[in-house]
Amino acid sequence: MIKPTLPQGTRDFPPSVVRKRQYILRIIREVFERYGFQPLETPAMENLETLLGKYGDEGDKLIFRILNNGLDNPAKREQVLDGFRQVMEGTGSKAVTERALRYDLTIPFARFVAMNHGQLQFPFKRYQIQPVWRADRPQKGRYREFYQCDADVVGSASLLNEAELANIYLDAFRMLGIPIELRLNNRKILAALAEACGGAEKLTDITVAIDKLDKIGMEKVMEELSQRGLSDEQSSAIGMYLSISGDVDEKLSKAEALLGHTPQGQKGIEEIRWLANFLKKEEGGYPFTLDFTLARGLNYYTGTIFEVKAGGVQIGSIGGGGRYDDLTGLFGVPGIPGVGISFGVDRIYDVMEERGSFPESLEVGTKLLFFNLGESECRYVWPILQSLRESGIACEIYPEQTKFDKQFKYAEKKKIPMVVIAGSEEIANGTLKVKNLTTSTQQTIGKDELKELLLQAS
């Protein structure tokens, strides 16, 4: 016998957890639909070459690769051995692995758009809720298998899309009851910063370092910048940029003074300014914060970037996204710009659990349990049971004839709020005993009155 275990970083979801997860997904899906997004699903696995090189060197290492079948075929022995040799030298080999589990939902979506651009109605708005896999080392709030819920618009460069996506975040988290901070920035501003201090090729180094500002502080960021090969002069210019403070308007003016002389900087600031004006609330103020330190890891972002932080809990971001000018260009179909956002369901779950934000009603599945008091008693309640089910009322009958104690405890464990007891006495009188387990009250009713009673109660 082997000890049953789970692969590292994966989880089973027991019924109560699935209920809560589905509650989150239901709300997010509802909001997506309300904004005109359409569902899409893609396979769990993609061709390895579809994924490689899209997430940076670090990302490539975290892609789960699937071993080819038929490696034990003697006829292919030399080919396979040679393939393994290549794998051990760090270069991939189709002889050993040509498929991999999807790492996110954006690249498979880009692949889908590139394959079907002739058939799709643009702008194409899709949402996708599926698991993704990363060969990462698991830790708090990080798993090797987790769900992403993405919504993307492709085929439109309009900033109106950004405004809609921002509102999707605001709507969804309001409905979930999670206070959030929505942070925005623009990758063009970061690019302009890199251009001004260190050169465009330092963009990644700069973003990785400044992204950590709120975590490690200004001094450490400066240290990291010099470690990454920036001069003191360049670092201090970045320091000035990072020190920009004030409300959204002030920050924009200050950034303009610093980076407005470059075309990219100017463009980025204009984009944010437009978005800010558009999202501005009637009573003034903005439903987001402008965070110049926000960088986001993925390299394909080229414009607006989003990040959502949950208020009052110590957990990483629970959502993020951004604009990309040319994602499908990687697959030979240039000129389709897009923008998208993602919800981190697993972390949202953790936040809601920590805050106690799930409605209690989620725990009730079955509304009514019929006790089993013997075969003739079962025959007596059977038509009633079926008729309730036809009316959409979830109910069940205890399948074994056993003592009351057991049947009561079953109902209690499953959080079934009501039980029906019908024995020889009730059969003789054509009645039912209905007990409410939460109030511990009991009443006797005619056997045809049950449905009405339940419909009244709900």
Added chain:
RNA sequence: GAGGGUGUAGCUCAGCCGGUUAGAGCAUCAGAUUGUGGUUCUGAGGGUCGUGGGUUCGAGCCCCAUCAUUCUCCCCA
């Protein structure tokens, strides 16, 4: 990829300086209670102390290795 923590009953954990037969709470099962649950009382079952080696008269405890798990860093949701 780098560095810590933890592995003892189904679950959460205690176990003194290395010393006789390894404990508690919860859970489970049975009974008090053959048509009324939750509270209570009584009793029972349940252990290769992660695994392998070593030190010792003696190891749950010390040492080494290994596996699992968890956390931090890198990176990310």
